[in-house]
Amino acid sequence: MSRPHPGPAPRAVLFDFDFTLADSSRPNVECVNFALGRLGLAEPGFEDVVKTMGMTLPEILVALAGEEHRARANEFIDLFVLRAREVMVRDTVLFKDVPDCIEGLKVLGCKLGIISTKYRSIIEDILERERLLSPFDVIVGGEDVERHKPAPDGLLRALDGLGVRPDDAVYVGDSLPDAQAAHAASVAFVAVLSGAASREEFACYPRLATLPQVTGSALLGVLERRPDGNLRRT
DSSP: OOOOOOOOOOSEEEEOOBTTTEEOHHHHHHHHHHHHHHTTOOOOOHHHHHTTBTBOHHHHHHHHHOGGGGGGHHHHHHHHHHHHHHHHHHHOEEOTTHHHHHHHHHHTTOEEEEEOSSOHHHHHHHHHHTTOSTTOSEEEOGGGOSSOTTSSHHHHHHHHHHTOOGGGEEEEESSHHHHHHHHHTTOEEEEESSSSOOHHHHTTSOOSEEESSOOHHHHHHHHHOOTTSOOOOO
16 A cells, blocks of 8 residues: 555554454354353354444353353353354454555554454464464553453553553544443544444444544545544544
């Protein structure tokens, strides 16, 4: 990607992973239904499982099987991880415009990070497969914080690791918990519509922009349309 016209850019651009940078819906559904089946529980439809992506695994169990099964969360997690070791890295697909977008951000001198409820090792393995691990300066996975999105803990941990203030960063995500976490961390937010949340749902939250998906031209354009260097929220 050629360098865009220089302009003020945030010191750090942070991303959610699932449905923001990559489509892992098929392996996630397979892992969830594998675990539920082994527990003797009903396997929900594809779309029902997809709507839970971004939740922690105990929350997914409760959302799909009911509160009465919360005590079986550790069993569910063990079974999910067992299947994930076989299919998650293999079957997750990076969105096609992501490599060019990451390259463009590095050209601008941005520090890059990922904050996700997904296990960090899985994210790292997917990025390594795509030869895209080295551009990321920090990855905060679900195992790295006790409180997950919409709590700001993951974002704050990433910013601390990068040595960047909240007002010098942008978070890009596809879900309402992403928007809520950004707001709680005082980090500017860019919404993408590649997940389950709609433009109308994001309208309740401050954001720099709402984009159809992560692309270099769209995201870099949003980040550079700030002649005073300040993050302007819609």
